[in-house]
Amino acid sequence: MFDAITDALTKRTDLLGWTLRHITRRGSQLYAVPGAIEAVRDVAEDRYVIDVLADTTVPGGQPAAGAGNITLLPGADIDAASIDAAIDSASLHAGLVRNPPYGLPGPVSLPDVPLLDEALCGDMAGALAAAHQELADAVGSEAGVRMTAAELFAEEKSVQLRNSRGIEASQRGTSLEVEWVLLARNGGKDGHEVEAFVEMQRRRLADLHLNEAVTERSGWARDLLAARAPSQHEGAVILSGSALA
């Protein structure tokens, strides 16, 4: 399909340039609530994204450039006719736009950046279940806090890219996203309760370090119980860590 779309783009004489990307994603998701796994999901996505650039002119006649884009989704709308129709649509959009002229980049050498965790790719659902268990065990060993929600996402994404200037590139990468909610409470059932929400994004399982994160964030949750609104202040403050993000 990638080559068929490339052939269709190459035949177009009305385009100043084009970029084609084939993007595939597959992932697993796990959602936990108190005492239960609410949902486990496996998802897959496959798409071809076409960006085109066209020569246009502003009303005074000066040269301009326009860009347009379109997505083709296998299983929804890909056949030879739909490829041409999609390029027509992107070209039409590009032809209506009148921005200062620019071009597309050509090939350059790219650094080899490690993006993939092969261990995660093998069994994403199993990896998430293990990570959730590790999270639950770590929270269970902390005093004064409990976990009432957790969401874990793992994804492998592949991108193949080709453009009219000769770029041929591809990359595979993984991502992990882990969120959880800790509650800490003073007093009995009707006591004061506070919440600490944690969100982490990593590329590799080995970089999660859930035990350390739970220890740190549990301390924050317990500290929140003693927190009070600051008095009014105008003057110097010190920002650090994630407050700077």
Added chain:
Amino acid sequence: MTQSVLPVGMAELRSHLGAIVTGMERIVPYAAVLLSERGGLNIRVDSREERIEELPRTAGTVLTAYDGRTLHEAGVGGFNLGPVERAATDLVRPLSSSAGRDVDPGAERCGDFITPMEIPPASLSTQEKLDRCRDIQDRLRNVDGRVINAVVNYRELTELSAFANRTADLAQQVQRVAMNISAFVEGPDGVRYNYGLFGGTGGWELLDISDEELARLVGVAIELLGAQRIEPGEYPIVATPWVTGTLVHESFGHGVETDMFLKERAKASQHIGKQIGSPLVNIWDDPSYPRGFGSYFFDDEGMLAGPTMIVEDGVFRRGITDLYSATALGIPRTANGRRQDYTRKAYARMSNTAFARGATPVSELFSQADDGIYLEMWYSGMEDPKGWGIQVTCHYGHEIKHGRVTEKIYAPVGITGYVPDVLASVAGVGDEWGLDTGSCGKGHKEFVRVSAGGPHLLMKARLG
């Protein structure tokens, strides 16, 4: 004659959904299938650049199998029967029915629904839409010589879906349009801007923006060149429908999504049946509200749209649900199970959430406020369902002096407070009413289209 709601591929797969559900329910006690395609177009015109872009598009099938404890789902790209049937088989193969809660599939229901429109976006060419955007941008830019940039951002969003379980066979085509226009003006002390939101479910008939509306928008931007910071303190305020809507959305909107009850993240769960505000407070959520930007005919879990009374005469009645939280909590479902797209889980989400209309003329609210602040346009809001704190930033507010709105303008104006205190202070509810257009996330992700609104409210709030 029945109007065709779904494209050919989706319609073809839809005809097999009943058999797929039946096959999965040989193994598990509840199964459902959702077909979902979402996409759209974005046109942006400003004084320096134009852009026409396809909005990120998704198309896929969600297979759901509930084994009595856990929802097992597969999200399959596209609408081809073979891969969907194989995914359904693979999904239920390792499962068995375990002792747990039963899912109510709902009453027998079927139907095809389509958003009523006078000027469907599909009836206009891209060139015609671009020309209309250029016209509005041109009119906005020429309102005043101090306008240094005018931005028109048009979006059309199309959602096609079909849902089937053993009692439901539903299909819908929901069309939304939205236009965000902004005017940037320059004065001796810098640049200020003002913006307006237009749209709803429907077509271009919702985007008929008059010269008067554009002049008002630019007029406020010019006023903002001389805006002051407000002295922090508690003030009587009159809130417009847009500010009222933001207060509602952040307090008894996010705070009553019942998945948050299940996760013990919402204080409202301890206040069902209790007074949480003035008897003048009435709040509802209604995905069936005509032309609301958050409207649809059925949710992503097959519940037919209808209103939910959240707060009635100041008493918190009930929250809005998704399938799992309603099942786990043992409460009736509402039509609020929504997904960002087929790759994401359904959560309890708002649709059109609003404070109910009152009967007091707005001029009387100003008289009753006497001296206070008229808060007219929101800028951002932050929910805190656990602590019931509220933070809303308004783009600006005018002074009310002796019951009249003056030219003195403050910007920005922050509202902070404890939700029950804010709602207890509601002393008047106006007779003019409106809904905005917006997008809402669950935390930092899971974006869905919503609206929020209400009438003018007279209340007290801490501003800063």
